[in-house]
Amino acid sequence: MNHRGGYSADTRIRWPEWLPWLVALAAFFLLPEYLSLGARILIYILYALSLDLILGYAGIITLGHSAYFGFGAYVAGVLAAKAGVTDPLVQLVAAAAGGALLGITTGAIILRTRGLTLLMLTLAITSVCLEIANKATALTGGADGLSGVVVAPILGLFKFDLYGKTAYLYCLAMLFVGWALVRRIIYSPFGASLTGLRENSIRMHAIGAPVYWRLVLVYTLSATIAGAAGALLTQTNQFVGLNVLGFEAGGELLVMLILGGVGRVYGAFVGPLVYLLAQDQLAKQFPAYWYFGIGVLLVLVVMFARGGILGIADQALAKLRSKA
Amino acid sequence: MQSFLASIVSVAFHGAAFGMILYVISVGLSITMGLMGFANLAHGVFAMAGGYVLTTAISRFGVPFPLALVCAFAAVALGSVVLERLLYSRLYTAGDLEQVLFTIGLIFIAVAVARFVYGTLQKPVMLPPYLKGQFALLGRDFPAYRVFIIAFSAVMIVALWFGIERTRWGAMVRAAVDNRAMAQSVGIDTRRLFTLTFALGSGLAGLGGALGADIIAIQPTYPFENLVYFLIVVAVGGLGSLRGPFAAALLIGVADTACKYWLPQFGAFFIYLATIGILLWRPAGLFGRRS
Numbered sequence: 319m320n321h322r323g324g325y326s327a328d329t330r331i332r333w334p335e336w337l338p339w340l341v342a343l344a345a346f347f348l349l350p351e352y353l354s355l356g357a358r359i360l361i362y363i364l365y366a367l368s369l370d371l372i373l374g375y376a377g378i379i380t381l382g383h384s385a386y387f388g389f390g391a392y393v394a395g396v397l398a399a400k401a402g403v404t405d406p407l408v409q410l411v412a413a414a415a416g417g418a419l420l421g422i423t424t425g426a427i428i429l430r431t432r433g434l435t436l437l438m439l440t441l442a443i444t445s446v447c448l449e450i451a452n453k454a455t456a457l458t459g460g461a462d463g464l465s466g467v468v469v470a471p472i473l474g475l476f477k478f479d480l481y482g483k484t485a486y487l488y489c490l491a492m493l494f495v496g497w498a499l500v501r502r503i504i505y506s507p508f509g510a511s512l513t514g515l516r517e518n519s520i521r522m523h524a525i526g527a528p529v530y531w532r533l534v535l536v537y538t539l540s541a542t543i544a545g546a547a548g549a550l551l552t553q554t555n556q557f558v559g560l561n562v563l564g565f566e567a568g569g570e571l572l573v574m575l576i577l578g579g580v581g582r583v584y585g586a587f588v589g590p591l592v593y594l595l596a597q598d599q600l601a602k603q604f605p606a607y608w609y610f611g612i613g614v615l616l617v618l619v620v621m622f623a624r625g626g627i628l629g630i631a632d633q634a635l636a637k638l639r640s641k642a
Numbered sequence: 643m644q645s646f647l648a649s650i651v652s653v654a655f656h657g658a659a660f661g662m663i664l665y666v667i668s669v670g671l672s673i674t675m676g677l678m679g680f681a682n683l684a685h686g687v688f689a690m691a692g693g694y695v696l697t698t699a700i701s702r703f704g705v706p707f708p709l710a711l712v713c714a715f716a717a718v719a720l721g722s723v724v725l726e727r728l729l730y731s732r733l734y735t736a737g738d739l740e741q742v743l744f745t746i747g748l749i750f751i752a753v754a755v756a757r758f759v760y761g762t763l764q765k766p767v768m769l770p771p772y773l774k775g776q777f778a779l780l781g782r783d784f785p786a787y788r789v790f791i792i793a794f795s796a797v798m799i800v801a802l803w804f805g806i807e808r809t810r811w812g813a814m815v816r817a818a819v820d821n822r823a824m825a826q827s828v829g830i831d832t833r834r835l836f837t838l839t840f841a842l843g844s845g846l847a848g849l850g851g852a853l854g855a856d857i858i859a860i861q862p863t864y865p866f867e868n869l870v871y872f873l874i875v876v877a878v879g880g881l882g883s884l885r886g887p888f889a890a891a892l893l894i895g896v897a898d899t900a901c902k903y904w905l906p907q908f909g910a911f912f913i914y915l916a917t918i919g920i921l922l923w924r925p926a927g928l929f930g931r932r933s
Contacts (some may be wrong), residue, residue: 373739379739421861427738428922430922431921431922433740434675434681434877435921435926437738438873438874439921440872442871442914442921443914445914446914446915446918448907449908449910449914450911452909453908476874565870572746573746574744576743587902605757606754606757606758608754609750609751609753609757610751610755610758611755612747612750613747613751613754614747615747616746616747617729617744617747617748617751620736620740620743620744621729621732624859636903
């Protein structure tokens with residue numbers, strides 16, 4: 319199940335890849351009281367997928383991916399609450415376009431640098447966005463958040479209900495689209511060149527690959543998906559708060575992805591699922607222990623299990639097979 | 643006009659005090675990043691620890707203020723040696739991502755421990771009477787504690803620069819920053835050098851956190867909230883340099899104070915914008931050698 323990409327890879331969808339969707343549909347029927355948490359998990363999976371594309375495949379280390387997610391969330395929120403645009407699909411497209419625009423402008427600027435400077439610039443960009451959202455109170459509501467988000471029925475047919483049924487299925491559908499897109503990118507020649515960039519960008523230069531433009535393109539694609547995920551969060555919560563932006567938000571996403579496993583598509587499925595479920599169960603009762611646990615877990619993952627949960631599963635499977 | 647002049651003097655003075663604190667905290671980060679190429683995002687943890695050591699020593703054990711500062715330096719330096727030997731040293735050869743994640747993990751742990759032990763409220767500093775009140779200089783009154791911060795930091799900085807530029811140990815550090823493999827091959831024990839330098843840098847961060855507890859509030863979210871400032875100082879100043887971060891820290895201290903004084907509606911907006919601009923203009927920082 320390692321999605322390394324490349325020409326030689328078998329691009330057909332194998333049966334385990336249908337499992338997440340079966341689980342998600344089963345959860346819809348079996349756990350109706352958890353649908354709002356479920357929608358949140360689906361949104362963060364989409365968001366983590368977008369990070370996996372640039373971090374896991376292209377090897378761009380960023381602390382500021384929350385800038386695009388938060389920007390998308392605020393674009394959708396401002397459209398819905400201030401501009402009177404209530405159609406959810408219009409909001410979604412606008413947020414994705416906003417994420418793309420911010421992604422291409424910032425990406426074109428910062429991707430000329432690398433290492434610590436790049437890390438610092440991504441951090442500065444999400445900090446600027448946070449500062450703008452905090453201070454432009456007339457538009458964003460500032461620290462109080464933006465409420466009064468109005469979302470009309472999807473296609474004029476499906477109303478967002480109190481139990482979150484519509485929201486869940488809507489997020490699931492959007493995640494499916496996002497997953498198909500990310501999977502398509504990874505298995506394309508473009509995706510293979512991204513893996514090349516991650517492994518050795520100097521050699522990619524040497525064989526004549528347009529390194530900078532590839533990076534800008536994948537960064538923009540990733541920002542587009544993150545912006546769309548942000549809009550989904552706004553629509554399901556009917557609220558946007560400052561906590562979608564900034565370093566802590568970006569760091570939390572990074573933790574989720576690392577926990578699941580980087581550069582393997584389904585790490586982005588497992589990580590947010592485990593993280594958000596654990597957070598839902600533990601964080602409210604024991605906030606101090608929660609952060610402590612996350613910190614220890616992160617240190618342990620880095621020290622002993624760099625592949626995350628799926629990496630551990632891979633090793634366990636390999637051991638079982640060698641014994642059999 | 644008179645009042646405008648007064649506010650300029652006041653902004654420059656408070657900005658200088660803030661900048662000095664930023665420098666004392668961040669200089670260790672600059673050296674360790676330059677020396678070991680380690681992306682240590684958890685540097686703020688050491689500064690926070692210094693602040694907590696100071697307030698605990700004073701309020702719980704009645705330690706006099708100067709001695710409490712020494713305690714903050716020593717305790718944080720010692721603690722950092724343990725961390726360095728046990729954890730950091732295993733990741734010197736790892737990639738940037740692992741180092742970033744590991745240090746973010748440390749931040750999470752430190753935030754949780756601080757919240758558990760000290761609660762979420764910020765810890766006030768009990769200043770000794772001789773550091774309270776005003777200090778008259780050239781017909782103006784300045785808060786005595788800020789004057790003390792500037793003077794004390796200046797002495798520390800001179801001592802540090804002397805240590806790096808004029809002593810044998812400093813020469814070894816500079817050699818290892820410039821070319822680690824060559825330094826090793828001429829017989830410098832870089833492993834020990836790393837540990838010592840890391841301890842010194844962390845101890846200075848602890849001292850800076852303790853000294854600046856009145857300016858940068860000591861609370862559990864400290865390492866998260868101030869990380870951007872410390873990183874900006876290092877990135878704008880240039881890795882591995884002593885003077886670069888000094889200029890950057892003063893620049894940021896004064897600019898940040900000025901923005902918050904005259905344009906509070908923009909917050910830290912201009913600082914971040916300026917950082918982006920400077921890093922795009924000179925990716926290795928204002929005084930960085932590598933580009």
